[in-house]
Amino acid sequence: MTGLNDPAFFDRYAHEYDVRDNPDPTAAVEFLAALVPDGGRVLELAIGTGRVAVPLARRGVAVEGIEGSPAMLERLRAKPGGADLPVVLGDMADVAVDGPYDLAYLVFNTLFNLPDQDRQVDLFQGVGRVLAPGGLFVVEAFVQDLRDFDRDQRVATRRITEDSVQMEFLQHDPVAQAVTYQRVSIDAGGTTLRPLRLRYCWPAELDLMARLGGLRLRHRWNGWDRAPFTADSRQHVSVYERV
Incomplete structure (x- = not known):
């Protein structure tokens, strides 16, 4: 990463x-x-x-x-x-x-x-x-709203259809004031990862x-x-x- x-x-x-x-x-x-x-x-x-x-x-x-x-x-x-x-x-x-x-x-x-x-x-x-x-x-x-996280983590479903799903995984580092994201899309074409880190x-x-x-x-x-x-x-x- x-x-x-x-x-x-x-x-x-x-x-x-x-x-x-x-x-x-x-x-x-x-x-x-x-x-x-x-x-x-x-x-x-x-x-x-x-x-x-x-x-x-x-x-x-x-x-x-x-x-x-x-x-x-x-x-x-x-x-x-x-x-x-x-x-x-x-x-x-x-x-x-x-x-x-x-x-x-x-x-x-x-x-x-x-x-x-x-x-x-x-x-x-x-x-x-x-x-x-x-x-x-x-x-x-x-x-940043710290209530977004449970034990400095969050998993969210962004979109679901009959043949696809989009999910978001977040990990919060309260010391560095950083959030690392992984946005995951799964469909018939495979899996796509869209990572991001924000300080x-x-x-x-x-x-x-x-x-x-x-x-x-x-x-x-x-x-x-x-x-x-x-x-x-x-x-x-x-x-x-x-x-």
Whole structure:
């Protein structure tokens, strides 16, 4: 399972990424577009197949990106307008680009793909380095509910038909704040495994990482619709400002 920590790990999912049940990016695109000043420069960390970046660029926003998966980047390049976006192939935690940027963003829990706290801090510090003074960093992430686990494990059936089953196996490491997933699909064609490991962070931990990167929390919402973040929230969209 060591490949789970490789930035190119998501090559294995590139062929299906845009056809699976990923969230509609419209609300995220509208939220982000409203934060970009006229002529502003924008960076997406883990740009992937351009699910957010391509429609944002269609609005006239100058979007650039970093992506660790060559296969994801190939999918982006094949989309109309995707080949026009400047993208650096590499580990997003290194933030190996030259600023300054007016906005950087990291969506769909992707911060948690980094293997440990050190690399997550590296990312915040790198973003702080390339943001212009007053520039913004937007992070979308879930809030882990520990009630999901029984003795730090969970098994769930996601879908059953007369000739197939999809199940999910999770193992929680409370010390590392990590969850290792194995999504298993069994049908007439055989068995397919879709592993994933996430190192989650609590919102307060993210705020401290931001401070280490020269950023401060400006807003935290429950989602892209700017609903209030509360004790019952299971996700958040946090906006940090370069000080």
